Amino acid sequence: MxxxxxxxxxxxxxxxxxxxxxxxxxxxxxxxxxxxxxxxxxxxxxxxxxxxxHVDVAVTPGYIEGGDDKVGEEAKLTDSTLEKARSVPGAASAYGVLSGYAAVADQDGKLVGNGFSTKGGNYWGTEDSRYPLKDGSAPHGKNQVALDAETAKRAGYKVGDQVRMSIDGPVLTPTVTGIFTTDDGNVTAGGSLALFDTATAQQLFQKPGAYDEIDVRAAAGTSQDQLRAALDKALGKDAVDTETGRxxxxxxxxxxxxxxxxxxxxxxxxxxxxxxxxxxxxxxxxxxxxxxxxxxxxxxxxxxxxxxxxxxxxxxxxxxxxxxxxxxxxxxxxxxxxxxxxxxxxxxxxxxxxxxxxxxxxxxxxxxxxxxxxxxxxxxxxxxxxxxxxxxxxxxxxxAPTAKSLILRNTLGSLVSGVGIAAVLAATTMKGDAGQAPMALGAALLVIGVFILTPLLSRPLIAAAAPLLRAFGISGKLARLNSVRNPRRTAATASALMIGLTLITGLTVIAGSVQSAINKMAADSIKADYVVSMANGNMLSPDVRETLDKTDGITAVSGMSNAASRIDGYGEDLTGVNGKTIGKLAELPLKDGTFTVGGTKVVVDDRTAKDHGWKAGSEFTVTYEDGKKQRLSVAGVYEANEMIRGIMVDSPTLDPHMTDAVSDMQVMLKTDGGTSDAAKDKLTKALGENPAIKIQDRQDISNEVAQMFTLMLNMLYGLLAMAVIVAVLGVINTLAMSVFERQQEIGMLRAIGIDRKGIKRMVRLESLVISLFGGVLGIGLGVFFGWAAGELIGKSMATYSLILPWGRMGVFLALAAVVGILAALWPARRAARLNMLAAIKAE
Incomplete structure (x- = not known):
């Protein structure tokens, strides 16, 4: 054997x-x-x-828990903490470390690095073994900076050049005094690192007299664990967190x-x-x-x-x-x-x-x-x-398969498909993440059930193509008959293509619908002409709002800042806005009361109001970051969306209670002439042509969302292309072996007068029919799964509605047809070249 x-x-x-x-x-x-x-x-x-x-023990700030009437806050690492760390027994040296966002522009004004990894920090001097100097000297003063070697190379900078950069808004133009090397993983992965002297870094990153981390080196004979224990004892476990380098x-x-x-x-x-x-x-x-x-x-x-x-x-x-x-x-x-x-x-x-x-x-x-x-x-x-x-x-x-086996297969397929549909439909009624697992299970069962039923489905669906195939004469008729001659084989071949197109169609439906929902959300909730924000999502400098307030041609400006607070014993984020202009810049449908923000009057989104049991006229006590309390009243309740939500407080009321400098997530504004290229250029110049700042109108926001979804879909299409290639191989394999199997039949057809072109046409049409059959099943299942997933998404996104991408689905069906035509080239040629006498004699 x-x-x-x-x-x-x-x-x-x-x-x-x-x-x-x-x-x-x-x-x-x-x-x-x-x-x-x-x-x-x-x-x-x-x-x-x-x-x-270079680190044996890293010291980071601890978190001081707040009570019912006090906001929790992060402890601070100061110069005093640094001196204590240096004097701990077993410590050889200690350095205070600062880090933050530092956008570096190249010679053309474009951002260097990968956004989130465009970092800045402090340089301790030539004794700083973390960043050995390759060229130049250490930076001193606010007009000097050191760059990592990779960034300097990519941006075209050398010692003595002026570099355009931004920390949180304003443009800086320091001189490059040094270029250093580093093993920092963010830098080696394509990011950038700019270092200032410690005093300048503390000022730029708005941490005067404080550090983000203190790195301590152990003296000879002291282990990392011993040094950590000594630091915990000296600095207090509640005030700091410590971790060894290991x-x-x-x-x-x-x-x-x-x-x-x-x-x-x-x-x-x-x-x-x-x-x-x-x-x-x-x-x-x-x-x-x-x-x-x-x-x-x-x-x-x-x-x-x-x-x-x-x-x-x-x-x-x-x-x-x-x-x-x-x-x-x-x-x-x-x-x-x-x-x-x-x-x-x-x-x-x-x-x-x-x-x-x-x-x-x-x-x-x-x-x-x-x-x-x-x-x-x-x-x-x-x-x-x-x-x-x-x-x-x-x-x-x-x-031939027996009637009993066919009945058993069709019964099993119907049961599995029914259970799959029931599970998917049940999942659409669930909330949050609870419906994801049942939907995934139901989708898998439905695909398996449809595969089992495909031989049964093949006859009526392929029969629907009969009128079109008649146009090709006897070749078309034979192609249709050959397609349904062996339903199991046709089913297995079509199912391979069906699975790929199911995933592609489903993902396209979901992505298109979500993109449309976000576009609608932006159009409905934002009345501002422009939204200004940082390219990496960080907070803007207060200077940005102040600059825009003073710029000619701007009729309304409102920043949106975040501040922590405690209400009824729970932590809540407050959003600071300009109460006089926010109504002109945002369109938020009211569910109760009036949209009035000013003094002690605030507006609250419907979800927060429901959590606290508030309505228009309700009053509550808020504890701000600085520990002070104030009684606020709810003027109105608005409908929340994914872009704007929370408790809106007038900035003059909120800003004095913020413990750090006031920073905006974004600034919304209106101009006297609306959106235009000239208006955008004016804003860009007013903000110093800063590479780290985005100035977007509603169309730009929509395009950014579209670009993100397009990139995601292109990646998924590329990955799913592997499944389609495998499906093409399946069609070729089936046709090639089918031609071998039907040698005698093809020889007889040639003998009674069908020419080689007719034989080629027959095989190509057979392949086309099978591929389109798989395509129709795949697109149909993809639309169903896209609708079902949308039902889950719609529960958390009010503007969501099903959008069917008819154009793309037409392209997918055409792709299935192209797959059928290309897959048939070699088998059709092989069939047409068979010697009719040898084929007739073949077993």
Whole structure:
């Protein structure tokens, strides 16, 4: 039986090639994902551990809990804390560390770095071993700065140049006095780092006399744990939090691992889709191979082979095919992993240097996945072949499925589909995250149920194409008949394409609907001509609001600042606004009372009002950040949305109680001439042509949202393209083996007068019909899942409504047609070139 199985593998090399390719692509995706994520994780972990090499213990501010009548606050690390840390027994040195946002512009005025990782900090001087100087000297005074070497290289700066930069709004133009090297993981990953002297950094980052962290080095003979214990005792556990350098490195490694885990799970999810699609191709291939060898297997049974031996021989073939595909896929996957790292480096997301990591787990996973998937898909055809009685098999090349088996399949498919639909519909009635798991389960069951029912669905749906196929004469009629001749084979082929298009359509429907909801939200809630904010989402400097207040041509300005408070014993964020102008800049539908903000009168969103049991006229006591209390009254209750919500307090009432400098999340404004290029240019110049500040009108906000969704969809389309490629291989495989199977029939058609063009047309139309059948099923399921997911999203987004992207769905259907046409090229050519006399004589 072993020799027979190996002979069959080598006898059907061409037919098994598509199966090998399908498995290989899936395995390559899995192994490439593991290699890529392991390589990046390893490089980042090593880089971060180097970054903590200068720290034995890090001291950070503790948090002082607030009571019912007091707002909690972060403790401060001052010069006094720094001196205490330096004098602790076992401490060799201590440095106060500051960090914040520092946007650096290149020579063309464009932002350098990746937004969130454009950082700034303080430089302690030449004894600062964290940032050894490569060129120049340490910065001194507010007009001097040091840049990391990578940023200086990318932006084209050298010692002595003036650099345009921003901390939180105003433009600075300090001189570059030094260029340093660093192992900081954010910098090596493509960010930027600008360092000032400590006094300047404290002023710029609005932390006068304070530090974000104190890094302490241990003296010789003192362990990190001993130093930490001494610091806890000297500084007080309640006032500070301490961590050893080893703990920091381990925590950073864990954080990197968790962040890479999300990416790994996403990529492996798409690999699983490709492998799932590949199962249909493998099962189809082995079903046809077994059908073509029915007489041979029957003869083996007649001469003494048992059912188990027949099944094992088929599984052995699958094992060989899977092993070859797995090894090849692993090699290709290693190349994909290396290519993905190079691609990320090419896009500016610089990855720290490090070796390509091919772990034992990656190798084992690739081999296990490739072999198991292939053998699993081949098991059912092998079992089915073993159950055919020898006498029946010798009398017929293909044993037609019995009525009982068809009834059983259709009943099972209906039950599974029904349960899936019920679970999805039940999930749409749930709130929050509770509906996600039932919906995912229901979606999986429905897809499986539809696959089981696909042979039943194929006849009526393909019959609907009959009027169109008649236009192609006898070729069209034969194509339709061939498409429904073997419903199981047609179903397996179409289902592979169906799964890919289901995911693509569903994601497109959801993304388009959410984007439309956000656009509507922006249009409905913002009446301002422009919204000014930081590019990285940080707080704006107070200077921005003051500058805009003084700019000619601006008729209304309101900042939006955040402040912590306590109300009824619970923490609540307050939003400071200009009570006189906010009504002109924001459109918030009132549910109760009037939109009046000023003095002690505030407006509250409906969700907060419901939580506290407030309505128009209600009064409450607020405890501000500085500990002072005030009685406020609710003038009105407005409808919250994802862009604007919270308790709005007049800025003159709130600002005096803020413990730090007043900073706005954004500033909204109206101009006397409305939106125009000239107005935007005027605002840009008024704010010093700052690379860190965004000035957006409603269309810009809409375009930013659209760009985000377009980028996300393009990434998902690229990942799902793997499943579509596997589906194409499935169509080619099915048609090629179908042509081989029907050699005699094709020879007879040629003999009675159908020319080669007619044969080609017949095979192409058959492929087109099968692909469109899969496309229609996939788009239909995708729309259903998109609607169901939208029902969950709509519960938390009032402006959400289902938007069907008819144009894109038409493109997806056309894509299915193109897949059918391209997949048929080789099988159609092969069918047309058959020698009619040899084909008629073929078994």
């Amino acid at each position: 072993f020799r027979t199985a190996m002979r069959n593998v080598f006898a059907h090399k061409a037919r098994l090639l598509m199966t090998v390719l399908a498995v290989m692509l899936g395995v390559a995706f899995v192994s490439g994902t593991l290699v890529f994520t392991n390589t990046i994780s390893s490089a980042l972990e090593k880089s971060s551990s180097k970054g903590y090499g 703990q920091l490195a381990d925590g950073q490694a864990k954080m990197i691992s968790e962040s890479m885990s999300s990416m790994k799970q996403l990529l492996l999810g798409f690999a699983a889709v490709s492998l799932f699609v590949g199962i249909f191709i493998i099962a189809n291939t082995f079903t046809m191979l077994v059908a073509q060898r029915t007489k041979e297997l029957a003869l083996m049974r007649a001469v003494g082979a048992s059912r188990r031996q027949v099944t094992r021989s088929v599984l052995l073939e699958a094992f060989v095919v899977g092993a070859v595909a797995a090894v090849t896929g692993l090699a290709v996957g290693i190349g994909i992993g290396a290519g993905m790292r190079s691609l990320m480096n090419g896009t500016g997301a610089i990855i720290p240097d490090g070796p390509l990591v091919v772990s034992g787990g990656t190798v084992v996973s690739a081999l296990v996945v490739g072999v198991l998937i292939t053998m699993l898909a081949a098991w059912l055809p092998g079992r089915r072949a073993a159950k055919i009685p020898p006498v029946a098999a010798m009398n017929a090349v293909h044993a």
